[in-house]
Amino acid sequence: MIVLVGASASGKTELAKILYRTYGYKKCVTTTTRPERTGEQDGVDYHFLTEDVFKSLMAKNAFYEVTEYSNRYYGIQKKDVVENGVVIVDPNGANALVDQADDVYVVFVEASEELRTRRMQSRGDLTEQIEKRILGDRNVFQLKNFHRIDLHIYNEQVDLNELALWVHEHYQKRHRK
Numbered sequence: 001m002i003v004l005v006g007a008s009a010s011g012k013t014e015l016a017k018i019l020y021r022t023y024g025y026k027k028c029v030t031t032t033t034r035p036e037r038t039g040e041q042d043g044v045d046y047h048f049l050t051e052d053v054f055k056s057l058m059a060k061n062a063f064y065e066v067t068e069y070s071n072r073y074y075g076i077q078k079k080d081v082v083e084n085g086v087v088i089v090d091p092n093g094a095n096a097l098v099d100q101a102d103d104v105y106v107v108f109v110e111a112s113e114e115l116r117t118r119r120m121q122s123r124g125d126l127t128e129q130i131e132k133r134i135l136g137d138r139n140v141f142q143l144k145n146f147h148r149i150d151l152h153i154y155n156e157q158v159d160l161n162e163l164a165l166w167v168h169e170h171y172q173k174r175h176r177k
């Protein structure tokens with residue numbers, strides 16, 4: 001499983017879409033209590049749950065891990081981790097998978113704060129939310145917070161198709177070892 005990790009608007013979602021579309025990876029849909037953004041779909045982008053339902057699943061030990069981000073819960077349900085999958089999580093999620101799951105390949109996606117701010121503005125995020133994410137991400141996405149990184153990539157003015165090919169090839173190479 002490819003685990004994509006990176007700060008907000010580093011490009012993880014777009015990169016993942018190419019991995020599904022072009023190379024046949026399957027999406028591991030995670031679960032959140034945050035509201036849907038315009039264009040997002042329940043069961044496709046996330047499993048969107050109320051806090052009560054989320055907590056009842058926690059009580060049933062349904063998650064590999066649960067984290068809080070921007071005052072909302074996010075979690076990887078055990079049932080959603082599939083073979084040849086791609087999952088997008090923060091360092092807590094990546095560490096939980098590295099420690100507990102098989103065949104985990106962690107890809108850290110980086111882009112500058114300036115570019116990420118512009119991308120968030122273009123997708124219509126609120127200014128206050130952007131500032132909060134930029135500041136919060138400075139602490140969260142530090143190398144020291146990861147148990148392991150297998151591939152470190154930079155999505156700064158590059159062709160995302162080439163970046164996706166790079167990730168796919170490196171992941172496959174590791175499989176052939």
Ligand SMILES: Nc1ncnc2c1ncn2[C@@H]1O[C@H](COP(=O)(O)OP(=O)(O)OP(=O)(O)O)[C@@H](O)[C@H]1O
Nearest residue numbers: 007008009010011012013014015119123155158160
């Ligand atoms: N290499 C690129 N070239 C052009 N646009 C890009 C590139 N990478 C990302 N973008 C654009 O930046 C925006 C943010 O990208 P994306 O949604 O993939 O980020 P993300 O890391 O998944 O963010 P979040 O964690 O906040 O959901 C999108 O509108 C996307 O189209």
Ligand SMILES: Nc1nc2c(ncn2[C@@H]2O[C@H](COP(=O)(O)O)[C@@H](O)[C@H]2O)c(=O)[nH]1
Nearest residue numbers: 030031067069074075076088089090092093
């Ligand atoms: N540890 C986990 N992190 C997760 C999970 N699902 C998503 N994420 C991360 O949350 C942020 C915010 O995502 P957004 O869609 O609200 O912009 C992002 O960094 C994701 O990587 C999860 O199950 N566990």
